[in-house]
Every structure is written in C-alpha cells, then in structure tokens.
Amino acid sequence: MKAPRLFLGAIVLFWGWQVQTIWIAIALALILESSHMVKSKFVFKPSDFNKFFDVCMVFFAGIIVISLTLEPEKAILIILKWLPLVFFPLITAQEFSVNGTIDSRAFFIVQRKRLKADIYDSKEIDISFLYSLFCILSSATANSKGPLFFVIVVLFFVWGLWQVRSRRVSFFLWMFCIFITILLGYVGHNAIRLTRIKINQWMMEYYAGYYADNPFKNFTALGEIGRLKLSDKIILRVWFQDYIEDKTYRLHTSSYTGFSKSNWFSGYGFKSVENGHDKTFWQINPLVNPRKKMTAYFRSSRENAVLTLPSGVLTISEIKALALKKNAMQSVRVEKIPSLIKYVVSYTGNLSYDAPPSDMDLQVPGNELPGIEKIIEELSLDKISDQEILNTIRNYFLTEYTYSLDLKGKQDQATPLQNFLNSTKSGHCEFFATATTLLLRKAKIPARYATGYMAHEYSLLGNHLIVRQRDAHAWSKAFINGQWINFDTTPPQFLEMDNQKVETSIISDFFSFLGFKLSQLRHETGAKLMNQYGLWLILPLGLTLFLRLRRSNRIKRIKLSGKSIDDTKQNPNDSPFYLIETKIVQQGFPRHSYETYSSWFARIMHHFDNENLNNELQILLQVHNRYCFSSSGLKKVEKIKFNSDIKNILERLIIARI
Amino acid sequence: MDELNYQWGHGIFKRLAANMEIVIKGQKECIRYILAGLASSGHILLEDNPGTGKTTLAKALAKSIDVDFKRIQFTPDLLPSDILGVSIFDPSQKLFKFHNGPVFTNILLADEINRASPRTQSALLESMAEGQVSIDGTILNLEKMFFVIATQNPVESSGTYPLPEAQMDRFAMQLKLGYVAREQEVAILSEQQEKHPIHTLSPCVTLKEILDLRFMVNQVFIAKELKLYMVDIVNKTREQIGISLGASPRATIALMKTAQALAVFDNQSFITSDHIQEIAVSVIAHRLVLDPQSSFSGVTPKSVVEDILRSIPVPV
Numbered sequence: 001m002k003a004p005r006l007f008l009g010a011i012v013l014f015w016g017w018q019v020q021t022i023w024i025a026i027a028l029a030l031i032l033e034s035s036h037m038v039k040s041k042f043v044f045k046p047s048d049f050n051k052f053f054d055v056c057m058v059f060f061a062g063i064i065v066i067s068l069t070l071e072p073e074k075a076i077l078i079i080l081k082w083l084p085l086v087f088f089p090l091i092t093a094q095e096f097s098v099n100g101t102i103d104s105r106a107f108f109i110v111q112r113k114r115l116k117a118d119i120y121d122s123k124e125i126d127i128s129f130l131y132s133l134f135c136i137l138s139s140a141t142a143n144s145k146g147p148l149f150f151v152i153v154v155l156f157f158v159w160g161l162w163q164v165r166s167r168r169v170s171f172f173l174w175m176f177c178i179f180i181t182i183l184l185g186y187v188g189h190n191a192i193r194l195t196r197i198k199i200n201q202w203m204m205e206y207y208a209g210y211y212a213d214n215p216f217k218n219f220t221a222l223g224e225i226g227r228l229k230l231s232d233k234i235i236l237r238v239w240f241q242d243y244i245e246d247k248t249y250r251l252h253t254s255s256y257t258g259f260s261k262s263n264w265f266s267g268y269g270f271k272s273v274e275n276g277h278d279k280t281f282w283q284i285n286p287l288v289n290p291r292k293k294m295t296a297y298f299r300s301s302r303e304n305a306v307l308t309l310p311s312g313v314l315t316i317s318e319i320k321a322l323a324l325k326k327n328a329m330q331s332v333r334v335e336k337i338p339s340l341i342k343y344v345v346s347y348t349g350n351l352s353y354d355a356p357p358s359d360m361d362l363q364v365p366g367n368e369l370p371g372i373e374k375i376i377e378e379l380s381l382d383k384i385s386d387q388e389i390l391n392t393i394r395n396y397f398l399t400e401y402t403y404s405l406d407l408k409g410k411q412d413q414a415t416p417l418q419n420f421l422n423s424t425k426s427g428h429c430e431f432f433a434t435a436t437t438l439l440l441r442k443a444k445i446p447a448r449y450a451t452g453y454m455a456h457e458y459s460l461l462g463n464h465l466i467v468r469q470r471d472a473h474a475w476s477k478a479f480i481n482g483q484w485i486n487f488d489t490t491p492p493q494f495l496e497m498d499n500q501k502v503e504t505s506i507i508s509d510f511f512s513f514l515g516f517k518l519s520q521l522r523h524e525t526g527a528k529l530m531n532q533y534g535l536w537l538i539l540p541l542g543l544t545l546f547l548r549l550r551r552s553n554r555i556k557r558i559k560l561s562g563k564s565i566d567d568t569k570q571n572p573n574d575s576p577f578y579l580i581e582t583k584i585v586q587q588g589f590p591r592h593s594y595e596t597y598s599s600w601f602a603r604i605m606h607h608f609d610n611e612n613l614n615n616e617l618q619i620l621l622q623v624h625n626r627y628c629f630s631s632s633g634l635k636k637v638e639k640i641k642f643n644s645d646i647k648n649i650l651e652r653l654i655i656a657r658i
Numbered sequence: 659m660d661e662l663n664y665q666w667g668h669g670i671f672k673r674l675a676a677n678m679e680i681v682i683k684g685q686k687e688c689i690r691y692i693l694a695g696l697a698s699s700g701h702i703l704l705e706d707n708p709g710t711g712k713t714t715l716a717k718a719l720a721k722s723i724d725v726d727f728k729r730i731q732f733t734p735d736l737l738p739s740d741i742l743g744v745s746i747f748d749p750s751q752k753l754f755k756f757h758n759g760p761v762f763t764n765i766l767l768a769d770e771i772n773r774a775s776p777r778t779q780s781a782l783l784e785s786m787a788e789g790q791v792s793i794d795g796t797i798l799n800l801e802k803m804f805f806v807i808a809t810q811n812p813v814e815s816s817g818t819y820p821l822p823e824a825q826m827d828r829f830a831m832q833l834k835l836g837y838v839a840r841e842q843e844v845a846i847l848s849e850q851q852e853k854h855p856i857h858t859l860s861p862c863v864t865l866k867e868i869l870d871l872r873f874m875v876n877q878v879f880i881a882k883e884l885k886l887y888m889v890d891i892v893n894k895t896r897e898q899i900g901i902s903l904g905a906s907p908r909a910t911i912a913l914m915k916t917a918q919a920l921a922v923f924d925n926q927s928f929i930t931s932d933h934i935q936e937i938a939v940s941v942i943a944h945r946l947v948l949d950p951q952s953s954f955s956g957v958t959p960k961s962v963v964e965d966i967l968r969s970i971p972v973p974v
Contacts (some may be wrong), residue, residue: 592968593971594970595972596972626928629880630881
C-alpha cells in the first residue's frame, strides 16, 4: 500500500507547521517528494535497511536521553515531537529504493538472524502510512485546540484511504461511510473529554472535603515532627554565603494559625507567583538591601514539594519547576519538579513579609483554656510588658520543663498538651512551640506556630550544611513591637540530644552524598553538555552509517527507464485479455498472484450481474490460453476476432455493486 | 498434430472414464487422475482406509482395457521371486527353466503393498522404473505397456512397512479416494443389491489405442514459462523449511507428463497453468519427507505443496 504522490510531503509540512519547525519540514518534504522526480533509484538489500533502522534507533535513543536530561517532565512530548525527524532516514531510504518497500526482516533482531540464514519468506512492507501516522501523532503534541487541526487530520485520512477504497462501493456510499466514521470519532472524542473533566471535578470535590483549596496538606498534627526525629536521612544540602562556623540556621517550611484538637491549621491559601524574564526565576517579594544568599539541593520522589527557606525570601532562582505558589505566611511550594531540585534564594533574614496579625492569631481553643489560664496566673503574665512576657515564658520552660523524645504516654489529662503542661513537663519541640504560642495568645500577643529545620551539621564531604530529617523543628512566631519575630522556647540542647538518640551512619551518609553527586551530574553537568554538544552526536552517527554503507559496497544505483523494473518479469505476451483483468481489478476484485484466471473467475463469478458473461469469459479465456501457451498461437483472422470480442465484452463488464 | 487428433484422445478418455464410472461412483476426479497416470506412462499409488474402493477402482480400470491383468496380494511372507518369477530345475530336460512371475503383464495390481517386507517391495523398483527385470544375470523385458496400480493402507496402520522413499518416488502420483457423498453411497448400495456391477464390465479400449494415446500425450506443447513454473514449484520443496527431503527431478518430469495427459483429456494441444495446479499435490506431496518437528506441529506434505503453490506467481 503506497502513499499517494505528494501525500508524505504534505503531511510532513503539516507536522512542521504544527510544531513550528517549518523550515526543517520544508527540507524534509522536498527530499521525500524528490524521490518521484529523480530517475535513478538505489538497490537496498534488507541488510542495508538494517543499518538505516539502526541509525534511526540510535537517534531515537539519543532523543530519549537528551529529553530526559534536559526536561524530564516534558520528555514524552519532546520525543513525540521529533518522531518524524528520527525516522526520516528510514522513510527516505524506502522512498529512494527500487522496490519502494522494506523487508520486514530489517526491523527485528530475531528476524535478522533468519535473514542471514536466508530461509524464511520475506514480507515486504511499506512504512509510508506508518510514518504519516507518526507525523500526525507528533503534530498533536503542539496541542492546538482549534477545529482546524481536526479538519486537516480528517482530510489526510480521507486522502490516504481514497486510493485503497473498495471499487465495488459507489462514491457516495463511501463518502457517507467516511462521514459517519468522522462523526463517531468526533463525538466519541468529545465524550471522553467531557467524562474526564467530570471525573476530575468529582475528585476535586472529594479531596476538598479533606484539604481546603490545594492538594497539599495545610495542617499538621502534634507528634508528626516527633516521628521525623527518628530518622537520620539527609534531606537537604545547603550552602550559605555568609556561613559562620557552628552557627545554627533556622529554615522555615510552613506556618500555622488555627489550633484545634491537637492539629494546627494554616489559615491562608496559596497563590501562583508569575515568573518574569526567565523560566527559572521567581520574584517572591520586592527587592531590598542588604541581601544574603543561600543555595540548596534536595531530592524529591514526588512532582510537587514545599520549599525549605530562610526568613524573608526575596527571590528564588535557578529552580526548574513549571509553577511556583506562595501563601501569605511565606510558605512556597513548587509544582512539576525533576527528581533533583536546586534553588538559590536571596533573603533578608527577618520576618517583615509575613501577613499582619489577625483575630485568628489570638484564638485559644476552649479545651486547652484551663491549663493555659493556670500558667498565666502562675506567671502573672497579664500584668507585665510584652518583652517581659517573652523572657518570663522562656525562663519558665527552661527551668520547669525538660526536653525528651520519649513521650510518657497519656495520663488522666484531657489533651496531649494538658498532659505536657500539667503532668509530664517533658516533651519535644512541638509541645514547647504549641504551648508557647497559646500562652502568648492568651497574653494578648499575636502568635503563630511554625515548622521547619535547624541546619547545623557541617559536612566535610561537600563543604556544606546537611539537614537531616531529625533536624525538623517547630517554634513560635510572635508579633512584638509591630513586627514578627521567631520565638523558640525549646531547650537549646535539644539538637545534641537528638544526635545522641539516633546514631548517624557514616556509610549511609557517604552513599547519600554519592547519590546526590550522581544526580547532580545527570541533571546539571549532563544537561549542560547535551544542550551545547548534543546535536554534534549526530555527526559521528551519520559518518558511521556512511562508512558502513560504503564498506559493504553493495548499494547500487539504477537508472530507471520506465515505470518499474519489474516489468521484465511479467509475461511478455500482449494478449488483450489482460485488459479484462485490469478492468475487473479496478472494480474491486484483485487477483492473487498465485491464482490462475479460471480459479479467479470461479471465486468471483457470483458477483457478476450477467450469467452469460461467465460463459463468454470462459470461451475468451480458452482463446487467450491458446494465444499464450500453444505452439502455434492464433492465426491472424482469429486474433482480429479475439481483439474485437474482448473490446465488446469490456463494455459490458460491470460487476454487481453493493 | 492437429486439433482433430486431440479430439480422438479426448474421446478415448471419455470412453474409459464413462466405463469405469459404471462401477466407481462419485470419484470422477480420481478416475481422471488415474487415467492421467496411465496415459503419461506413470504408476499410481492409492492410499486410503480399507473398504474405500481402491481395489475395485484398479480392477475396474484393468477390466476396461483389453489387456493382460495380474494381481499380487502383498503379505509379510511374500518373497521377491513371488513377484518377478523363479528358475526351477526341469529334471526331464536337465535344465533350469524360468517361470514368469506376475510382473510380466500389462496392468499389475499390487494390493496392500505396504504389508510386504521392504525387500519384496523393492523387487518392484527396477521393473517400475525401467520396464525390465534382471534375474539370474539375464535381463528380461517387460510388456511395452506396463502399468502398476498399488494400493496401501495408511502408513500408521498396524502391521505395515512404510514404503522407502526410493520406492515412493517411482510412483507418478499418490491418490486418495476418500469417502463418497451420502446419495452416492446409497446408489452403491442399490447397485450391489443383487450382484457386483464389476462383473458386467467389458473392455472398451484396446492396447494399441492406449499406446497411441501415450504417444499423443508426449506431443502436447509446453510453453517455456510453464516449464519454469513447474521447476519453481519443485525447487521450492527442496528449500522449504520443515522438509528434510524435497522432490526429485523425476517429480518435475512426472508433473509435466501428467499435466500433458490432462491437457489431452481437456481436448487441448498445450498445457496451461490450471493443469499444473490441478495435479501438483498428487504428484509431489507423497515424495516429500517432513522433519519430525513439522510433522508433530501438524504440517502435512499436502499442506506444504499447497503453501508452495500459493507462494509462486502463476503465469497467466
């Protein structure tokens, strides 16, 4: 099944137009269509097609590697987009070959072995329609939503199918069937789309029951950080421009305002941040001086993540993400990220960008009130100034409470927090932070609960700070003298206590570092090299192909005199009976090459309208056989009669139409 | 030779076929092929289940021609001398005197040929291929018209010795009768109610007529592309995967000769590709030896030949 003339060229142009590489497409189309113009063709053996196919496969593998390193999140789109270019060598080889088809054995390794043995029947296939399909598939990646795309694709299908339609079916019936098919395709496609939208809506509604307006959790339960404390997994590597030895850096992830039933809730939704001139640069807050700089890497197995950031973020750059959102409490989340994320943050270090206090920041839930009020009275917090309150609270927790990861279990208290305040007086950062926040609120100082990490461990392996999971921490933010400050009441020795609690393993640290370096190599160095030199890879490949073809020395060029060189194989006879065959074949009844005329007629005879026609054909067939196969042939008179009989029957030869 | 003569050959065929059809019902095709074997100087092997009319068919043919007919019932203890003949000492003349075996005849029916030992089967070899036998160092010529119809039960039956490939190759064709249609079996019942119709059969063709027919068959013209086509078909059996032994050039010759005979039967002075396709399976299939692997996977020699026919473009 050969694609009609100009079909391939047109479809390649369509591809170029859709994916906006029209100049490449014009070149490809000209090369493909020139095969019809030039008078010389090449004799390719199946083993030569092997080589073309190998080259296509190497291109294919190359584009997979390049796309995965450069933009893994869009890899499939990139691969699809360049599919026509990848398989261009093969289709060109086919179009310029003498046969115009490719031996199916050229494609499969198993079949190639058979090719060597040369014992199996070959099957010649024409890949032009397959290639056209690739072009359409590829054009679809441009995702133009207009009806024009659909119309043009339909036109291509009609064009391609037109030449292989059954000649037994009348034109109008054929068009009608095509129309019905298109209609069904259109309606079906729309139905699928609408169903998908509907299902999406249901899913969103279902999730909305749990998570307000974003798929991220915006609450945290007391005890979550306590669980993280038990792991020494390295989750973040940071470089501070102004690094001072042995300093502990506080990195913020999220802040929460509402507290209820041992859970903290965030009261603010996330909003998209527009990125400016560069796809990797996001302006979070207006620029001010002085600025500090921090660089961080982390690996994520998910495609969305919340960034761990210092206070007062101004910009985030060098990050590969499709979208970035932030909320009023300076939490930042990124979407559609690769597995290794790098980001560079410039920041001020103070909390001036956090949302101003609201009523929510003063609320204390009723079931926690008794315990809180007791302490307020005990410390007489309602009678002193704001700054004194902070000092009193800090001293209170430092002297009366101990830090411990071992929770003593629930006593006879109403809530875990009451348990901590009244009975055990021992717990980890979450309890200190929650209690502090609620105490501040009751003392009429707006306060929030914040979570994040304390970066303090310096790694000699990479000369940077490493942040382990157990460095997770919680603290309070208090609004004093018109600005937010971080207020941490957890006893300062907690980091050392955590270190003792969970042994770090040098070996797993080393492997973690190795893994980090490898993925850095893949995502940064690899991508850069590919970006700069990727296209040059094609050069040695093309050279290899050329040399292999040259060395095999088997490709011959053949000047074509007529339409096809197969003509010589055919019966040199000029019997007019062949006209009858042509006419019947045109009406949709092809003859198998192994069928004799009589067995062919026997197979299709019941389609003839006219009974007598059969008999006449049989008589003419006998004359034809005598003409072709007998020693004497036909006499001149007989031949004239034969010719006129054939002419006569040709006019009446109409086979029943459906 | 002009058209008129072929008309005569066509007439002989019609006469013989009509005579045999008195006895053999519903086997038009098989009769046509047997006669093609006869007219092309070949030998025929009939293979089918017991009781399908193999022997009756052979006898009907023998009775329709006015020639000498002998029959050998092959058994496991049959000896070559039982076929070819034996020299016996004559005490009165004090000489060894040769007694002709049943092979000295015009039509020989070798019934259940695969029941005899391979040694005895091979005794027929020389006689079938060359029309002569050598006994005690002397060569004796057989009749000018020597036609063997052998019957055998399917090879899988118990107590049989499969014919060796060389012996199979001597047969121009192997035919299968198969079971007849319902109505025709009823007709067989009605006819044989009183007596077997074969007893009423009388000769309708003479020996000379058969020899003339054989001469005529040899004159049938074969176009060059058809010769190529036949060679292609047989050649392909030698290349086809799954076949350990393909067909011999003898097969190609047999294919040509039987096709020529069919052309005469169709009143034509030349063969067409239809004739070749019609007879190819019967002429070629029995000569092929399949790999054990392909036999186990359900491939039969017949299907192999049919596949080959479907893979070669036919000259039209």
